[in-house]
Amino acid sequence: MNWIFYLFIVVSIITAAITGRLSDVVEALLSGAQLSVKIALSLIGIMAFWLGMMKIAQKSGLIELIAKFIKPITKRLFNEIPEDSPAIGDIAMNFTANAFGLTNAATPIGIRAMEELQxxxxxxxxxxxxxxxxxxxxxxxxxxxxxxxxxxxAGVGYPNPTKIIAPVLMVTTLAFCFAIICAKILQRIWKPQTASNSESEGK
Amino acid sequence: MFQQVMETFSLWALPVILITILTYAMFKKVPIYEVFTDGAKDGFKVAVNIIPYLVAIIVGVSMLRASGFFDMLSAWLAPALTFFNIPADIIPVMLTRSLSGSATIGLFSDIAGNPASTFLTTTLAAIMVGSSETTMYVLAVYFGSVKISKIRYALIVGLLADLMGIILAILVCKKMFG
Structure with a gap:
């Protein structure tokens, strides 16, 4: 992450110097910083709502129920996580919400899954x-x-816009499977994690 | 038929989820109001926690975009794409897809709304945008929420999947609409 951050900023400044857009870049810095806070703040409300809902789902045992249902798949995929961890249920809910395009619901649930994975x-x-x-x-x-x-x-009068659903679904499904396979392969080659706080490779 | 079913599904997904969660909890005698407010308390904390990570990524991406870096890259890539008979107008969408969601939607609206765009260009752009998620944003938000900065191979996987998505979008689009 250190290199990416460094490169983003240094490359933009060098490019801007060449293209003569230094003032635009400085302005982008300010507006970008503002935008990030705006995004985070706009998350608060919906985040609170879904965290509340998920807490109910968890207390009632609904998440456990869903987790049990998809356990055969997640058990194989997330073999390093104990089967009874609430993370498994949250991952399933996050996936479902994403599949239905409910990004506003998927993000808070996904964050909770991350906290449980942590x-x-x-x-x-x-x-x-x-x-x-x-x-x-x-x-x-x-x-x-x-x-x-x-x-x-639809807004620009494209003929029959729903026609793109099938190809998009095809691409996204294949890319999704590809991502899982990639993660599984890289997991084998990448330097394994070492127990808490010891020096591990920063990337 | 399939499309109609899917659209109805999308419309009803959220209401059905809400009713299921609440009804099931009432049935199990969970004090839903108290539990809800207790869970919701964390909303503020989580949102504030991710601010530093979002700032780093979004500022970086905004600066890169403003510098004209993508225009330069587009100019370099154009000959290679024309060679494969892929419309070069698509390049900006390809490049920003992983970096910025709002910019990608903006670029896509621009392509779709431009009368000079061919049917193939618009369709290809639509498939590319529709099948993508903003990798950088997802990483910033999710890793930010647990304060992890050593992300190991997560970015590589995300970008590989994005690249695969681009290639697949081109192949599928050519097969179905080309």
């Missing part, structure tokens, strides 16, 4: 294999209906 993490400062896998599943963006895109297409 409890099983042997080194609290670096990402566990389970976390990497979970995020691989999330970044692949599996979604049944690309509602925003269809909305934009």
């Amino acid at each position: 409890e099983h993490n042997i080194d609290k400062t670096s990402a566990s294999n389970a976390m990497c896998l979970f995020l691989a599943m999330n970044t692949a963006g599996f979604q049944l209906i690309p509602a925003t895109v269809i909305g934009i297409l």
Whole structure:
């Protein structure tokens, strides 16, 4: 992460110096910082709502029930996490919410899943294999209906916008499976985590 | 038929989830109001926790975009894509897909709304945007929430999957609409 952060900023400044857009870049710095806070603040309300809902689902045993249902799959995928961990249920809920395009619901649930995965993490400062896998599943963006895109297409008078559902579903499903396979392969080659707070490779 | 079913599903998913959670809890005699407010308390804490991580990523991406770096990259990539008969207009979407969700939607609206765009360009852009999630944002939010900065191979996996998504989008689009 250190290198990425460094490169983002240094490359933009060098490029800006060449293209003569230094003032734009400085302005982007300010607006970017503002935007991040805006995003985080706008998350508070919906975050609170879903965290509350999920707490109810957890207390009532509903999450456990769902987790039991999909256990055969998650047990294999997340073999480093104890079967009875609430993380398994939250991961399932996060996936379901994402699939239905409920990003507002998926993010709070996903964050809770991360917190639970953190409890099983042997080194609290670096990402566990389970976390990497979970995020691989999330970044692949599996979604049944690309509602925003269809909305934009309909807005510009594209003929029959729902036609893109099938190809999108195909691409996203394959990319999703590919992400899981990648995570599983990299997990084998990457330097394993070492127990808490010892020096592990910063990337 | 399939599409209609899916749309109805999407519309009803949220209401059904809410009713299921609440009804099941009432049935199990959970004091839902108290439990809800207790869980909701953490909303503020979590949102504030991710601010530093979001600032780092979003500022970086905004600066990179403003610097004209993507325009330069697009210019370099254009000949290679034209060689494979892929519309070069698609490049900005390809590049920002993993970095910024709002920018990608903006670029896509621009392509879709531009009368000069061909049917193939718009369709390909739609498939690419529809099948993606903003990798950088997801990593910043999720790792930020547990204060992890050593992300090991998570970014590589995310970017590989994005690359795969781009390649697949091109293949599928050419097969179905090309």
